[in-house]
Amino acid sequence: MLKIGYVVNADVHDKTQWSGTIYNLYNILSKNYEVEPILLETKGLDKYYYIKQRVKQKLTKKSSTTMMVSYSKLKSKKLNNILQQSGEKYDVLFFPANSVAAAFVNTNIPIVYLSDATFHVMIDYYLFNLDESSIENGNMVEKRALENANQIIYASDWAKNDAITYYGINENKINVLPFGANLIDKYNKKSFEPNKEMNLLFVGVEWERKGADVALECLDYLNQHSKSKYKLTIIGLENPGTINTDNVNFVGFLNKNNQEDYNKMIKYYQESDIFILPTRAECAGIVFSEASMYGLPIVTYDTGGIQSYVEEGVNGFRLQLDKRGKDFAEKIEYICNEDTYLTFSKNSRNKYENSLNWDKWLETCDEVIKKCLMIKRGNQ
Incomplete structure (x- = not known):
């Protein structure tokens, strides 16, 4: 050997x-x-x-x-x-x-x-x-x-x-x-129910670079203009004390060396419907491989090496850096109908199985x- x-x-x-x-x-x-x-x-x-x-x-x-x-x-x-x-x-x-x-x-x-x-x-x-x-x-x-x-x-x-x-x-x-993906594979096939509450997932430890402000703008716009209700889980960040938590769950940092935290992270991926990360700078992004592993459609910015992980209109969307929460919300609304969602989810999982593992x-x-x-x- x-x-x-x-x-x-x-x-x-x-x-x-x-x-x-x-x-x-x-x-x-x-x-x-x-x-x-x-x-x-x-x-x-x-x-x-x-x-x-x-x-x-x-x-x-x-x-x-x-x-x-x-x-x-x-x-x-x-x-x-x-x-x-x-x-x-x-x-x-x-x-x-x-x-x-x-x-x-x-x-x-x-x-x-x-x-x-x-x-x-x-x-x-x-x-x-x-x-x-x-x-x-x-x-x-x-x-x-x-x-x-x-x-x-x-x-x-x-x-x-x-x-x-x-x-x-x-x-x-x-x-x-x-x-x-730097998580174990415990994928459960996604389903879609019209008008059900949709769970968005954000994973990142830097507020500004990872675009937490844009993700929150997106959530507000969705809940004001969409027929469905949306909730956002943020892993890696704490509530600065100024954010209304009615539709936001700040999980804080999860340490993958800690088995309890590791299991929590997997559970959040399993229970989420869409992955949102308006990151303004990203070399690759392991989280995109992890989102694909769990069949999550992805909405992000088009920057750095992300195009090797997120195929435009296939397993997600890559927006230009001048776009804001409203633009992310419109992409998410487009994804959130039964046929489109299941297609994007399947494509995301296929992307993981074919290249992101x-x-x-x-x-x-x-x-x-x-x-x-x-x-x-x-x-x-």
Whole structure:
């Protein structure tokens, strides 16, 4: 069995890391490979760079990142030492969202690098007010990591396209594999009853970026103008104290490491009818895979890598970023008649079964790893 060195910065069993993706990638790879975590714990180094960032931000009023060349070289040096001590016993090194460690590693072991975005597309999208040094360093680290990899896996075409157009990476070594759902599959086929109360589900931990304001506007519009009654469940956020809770259930944060919270999250997906997430910035969105798993039609914005998860007019709708609650409500009203709803729900489940699950992901990843092993490093 091939042995994979899985290069991470935290415990692979922590389901809160990257929304559970580090954990699920580790588990799915372990089905076909011997996977050994390589934990790059550098607490002292991380603290030093954190303090350095804070001081710089206070002095210059500019934000910074840990995507510094010096930090990356130190991370890679630690990894180089681990690999030398192990006798480079791995067939492949797998770097999930860890360009900092991948950039300057010096090894003959083939490298697979995985991410949901490039550093470049994150500027003024997730990362704001960066100083020029951080942007220069971040792009340098990102380019080195992409060039150092034998094969690259992205979670969307959006990320792939930027790697090609901005960083000049060879398209032949880039693969698009959408992420699967980070919940277990307890799907119950959806039904539709005319004029029944419809349950909308929102999952997100950032009020502004995830568009909680738009979701609440949408709910108000629906209940004022629709024949049906609508309720909204919000997972991940607390009521700021100003929201009328007659039709809104603020669940708060649910920790997937806690079995009770985990079961609650599954129950909310099972009991919901439509998934709404007016997110203004999204690299991929595991929640879209989870919504599809439970057969929920999806209404969201058209941004980032979402088009790899939500097909317009098939399993949901992607609205332009200038649209507001009324526009989301109109799409939901369109979906909420019997034939249309059942079609969208079926399409959503089919989308999950055909592409948005980890078993399908693994099938394609197996081919990526085979390609990786066939390519001699330095001849890309």
